Amino acid sequence: MPELPEVEAAKRLVSSHCLGGTIVKAIVDNDVKVIDGLTPAQLQEALEGKKILTAHRRGKHMWLQLNCPRWPTFQFGMSGAIIVKGVKGPTYKSSKVNEDEEFPTQYSKVHLKLDTGVELAFTDKRRFARVRLLEDPEKVAPISELGPDAYLELPSPEDLITSVKSKKGAIKALLLDQSFLAGIGNWVGDEVLYQAKIHPEQPANSLKEEEITKLHTSIKEVLDKAVSVDADSEQFPQTWLFHHRWDRKPGMIEGNQIETITISGRTSAFVPNIQKYSGPELKGAKTKSIAEGELPHEGEEMGEPDSDEIVAAGEMVVEKAGTSETPKRGRGRPPKAKGDSAVKSSPAAPSPAAATDNASPAGAKKRGRPPKLKTAPASAEDKTDVEETQKDSPSEPKRRGRPPKAKADASKEAVSKALEDDEDDDAAEVEDIADVDTALASPVTPKRRGRPPKAKPEATEELEITKKAKVGKDEEGTASPAGSAEPKRRGRPPKAKPETDEGEVAEAAAATPTPKKRGRPPKAKSAS
Structure with a gap:
């Protein structure tokens, strides 16, 4: 430039x-x-x-x-x-x-x-x-x-001392400020600091008077020499840092390593062995162990911490965290709280012990959905009390998703009872059939969202047998009640069955359990 x-x-x-x-x-x-x-x-x-x-x-x-x-x-x-x-x-x-x-x-x-x-x-x-x-x-x-021209209007050493002492920033940043001295750029600033043996990050107000006097002399000598040769870099002295500072990885000068740092957005070259830093501690100069909270003793090299130091560091973190001992985690949903056992209490009647065990620590904020409460009964008696409470609870606990299908055991018992009562009289049979319909629509079945479940094939087939048995009696001379009409079926209607005695139908229904099948129901076997 x-x-x-x-x-x-x-x-x-x-x-x-x-x-x-x-x-x-x-x-x-x-x-x-x-x-x-x-x-x-x-x-x-x-x-x-x-x-x-x-x-x-x-x-x-x-x-x-x-x-x-x-x-x-x-x-x-x-x-x-x-x-x-x-x-x-x-x-x-x-x-x-x-x-x-x-x-x-x-x-x-x-x-x-x-x-x-x-x-x-x-x-x-x-x-x-x-x-x-x-x-x-x-x-x-x-x-x-612009400030005074660094070549034509360079202030006296005394004025320069007063001016530099009033500034707080790094000396290299001050030299690049054109309102302070006009004309000094990146390479001239590096050269005059190298000649004066001043670190580029040294605070300006921390420089001694003799160092500022050296800086004044260096500015004058470097500019006089560069101007005298019309800025022809080939005629610059070979002892200048100028000839070694341009590479991305600077080399050596007079046996000393050249290093680079960024000051005021510009890459600055300097020689640490010659340009010593004597100001306050620089930002970012902390070692890894200091950043982790471990300060080494004077004259002692920093090595790997032993187990006692790791434990002490962990206790210090817990004390700083306050009442909560939960370590900090990353973002996202927090883990679910873990209880002492896998026993879960009913939402309708949680035990006091469970509420106490699962209470979150005071002041601990968590993000996302709160964890589910888990109970931990103190003894076998508490566990028995929880089970009895679940059985006696009048309201069924809420479940997520589709509820389970209703079991057909109650329907089978109702059908068997209806078949046994068929042998008594026609009126009882009609009432039992109504009871069967009522039983199938019993409130035992939980409410479902969306389409209702299909009827179980076992209960449907047995109900049909019962109704057909009733129709057989009606054909012999008893009028069928209004509600005993044959239910509508989907698909191909079943083949007509030959007339049989009531006792044979009842015996066949009681003796032959209908296997579970999907799709079309099996054909009825004729009684020989």
Whole structure:
């Protein structure tokens, strides 16, 4: 990046070849990012026909003074450069300009042709530079906001001591502040701190007076040398850090390792063996054991903690947590509370002991659905009480999902009773059949959501046998009651059965249990 030495070299190049010339043609690139605040046509009209009187520089900014106001200013950014056709200019470490390539280059933003035959161009490869047109550059921003020029207006050692002592930040960040000293950039800042043997993260107000005096001397020597050779890095002293700081993994200088850190968003290179840090403890410098709460004794190396130390650390965490001993867990649903046994109490009558055992610790917040309560009876008697309470509870506990299918045992008993009562009289049979229907619709069956369950095939078949037996009696001379009509069946109707005696039908129904089958019911066997 062009810093004070490079911009000073560009100013001297213009002063040597372009002063007194009149701009006869201005070619401005249509780059709205670099050409700041005006169109290419406006800048072209403002430059053509004007004479260049002199060139000025302050910090990293340069401007041309013309014979009438509104002067062009150039902020070099990361890769800005001034090229004069046919003249070797300053060579940057980060952005070298080859004088042998075609002029103007493809990166030219402003190209000026003078009546003296000299051609001048301002180029920028990375487009961080800015070209402006200002009435009086020294009185308006951004140039008016700059501090004293580090090369032309360097404060005295006494003034520099007073100024540095009043600042709190790192010394490298202070040097990069253009409102403090204009013109010092990243590489110049690293070089002057290396020459003064000052750590870049050293707080400015913690520096001693002799260290600030060294810093003043270093700034003056580095800038004088760099400007004297027109910022040609090949002529910089070989003892400078400049020649070793550019690689991503810096090497060695005079047998000492070079390291890099980031300060104010810029990568800073320094030599720890030479630039010692003597300020307060830096952020992020804590060791792993300190971060975990274990402080080593003085002069003692930090090793692996033994079992006693681990237990003590665990107790310290529990004490800090307050009354709750539950360790912190990650996000999501907390685990279900575990009881002393697997016995669950009825929601209708939980025992006091269970409520006490499953109470959550005071102040312990949990996310998600609360855990289910689990009971732990203190003895066998408590367990018996819980079972009796569950049996005596009038309300059936709520269940999630589809309820279980009703068992057909009650239906079978009702059918058997109806068959036995068939032998008594017709009226009793009719009442028993009604009882069978009522039994099948008994409130024993729990309520179901959605479609009701299908009737069990065993109860249906036995009921049909009973009703057919009744129909057989009616055909012999007894009128069938109104409610004894044969129930509707789906699918193919069963084949007609030959007439048989009541006793045979009853005996066959009682002796032959109907097997469970799915689908169509089996055909009735005829009595021989």
